[in-house]
Amino acid sequence: MKAMKDLVEYLAKSVVDRPEAVRVQERRGREGPVYLVEVAPEDKGRLIGKGGRVIESIRTLVRAYAKRKVGVEVR
Numbered sequence: 001m002k003a004m005k006d007l008v009e010y011l012a013k014s015v016v017d018r019p020e021a022v023r024v025q026e027r028r029g030r031e032g033p034v035y036l037v038e039v040a041p042e043d044k045g046r047l048i049g050k051g052g053r054v055i056e057s058i059r060t061l062v063r064a065y066a067k068r069k070v071g072v073e074v075r
Contacts, residue, residue, distance in 0.1 A: 007065055008035045008072060011058045016043035034071035035062070047074055 005024050013019035021040040026033055039047050048055050059072045 004033065004062065004066060004070065005035060008037060008058070008062055011061065012037050012039065012047060015054055015058075016040070016046055018043055029071055032069040032071070034073060036073050036075050038075045044074060 009024045018040040023038040025036045
């Protein structure tokens with residue numbers, strides 16, 4: 001699902017200071033696709049956000065777009 005991977009990458013790049021370091025990999029999980037987002041070490045906290053709010057917002061947007069179970073994980 002190229003469009004889904006592009007969406008995850010776009011959302012991650014819009015949050016971090018070093019968008020050129022963002023990498024997204026798609027894996028198959030038990031319940032559906034899982035997108036692994038890798039960012040520069042100094043951007044990890046920015047992507048996760050205070051109390052996990054930013055990454056949860058990204059997950060919500062991706063699930064709404066997919067209309068099914070999709071995972072987004074930070075590496």
